[in-house]
Amino acid sequence: MIDIATAYNRYRFLGNEFLTWIWFCIENNPALIQQCDPDLVSLDVGNRMVLENRLSNGIETISIKGDAAGLEEALLSLKKGAMVTEMSLIYKSGVTQWFFGLKGESLGFSGLKLPETKTLETEAEWEGLVLEKIYLYEKIFEFIQNLFRVFIKLRLSDHWGQDTLVGMKKWLQTT
16 A cells, blocks of 8 residues: 555646646637536636746746736746646636636645625525535535546546647647
C-alpha cells in the first residue's frame, strides 16, 4: 500500500491537468461538458486564473485576474508548458448561475457564490430555505464530481494520448 504522502506527491498533477482540460473543453468541446449535467446552459472561465510552470531552476507562477483581463498570457504560459493550478468558473444551469474557484491541487472550492434564493418571509419557510441551499450546494459539487469522472475515464483511456493531447496541442498552436 502506498504511503499517503507518496501518493499525494505522485498524483498531485492530476488536479492541474483536470483544470487545464476543463479550459480546453470549454473552448473546444462543450458537448463533453454537457454530458455531466443535462440542465447545463454554459460553463465559462471566470475572472481569475493561476498557472504554474515547473522549470529546472524553480517554479514560475502566473496569476491573471480582473473582469477585463484577457487570457492571452495564460495561453502563452500553456504553450511554454504551464498548467492551470487555480481557476474561477461560472456555471449556468437552467436560469441560475454559480460563481466559484477551483484549486487543482486539492480540487477544493473557493469563493463559492450560490444563486440568489427567496428571502425568508415567515418562520415556517425556514426549512424550505435550508433545503434549497443544500440543493444548490449539492448541484455544483455533483457537477464537478461528474466532470472529474469523465476526465479520469478519458485520462486512463487510449483516447487521451491519441486524441485529447493532440487536440490540446492544436488548440494551443492556433490560439
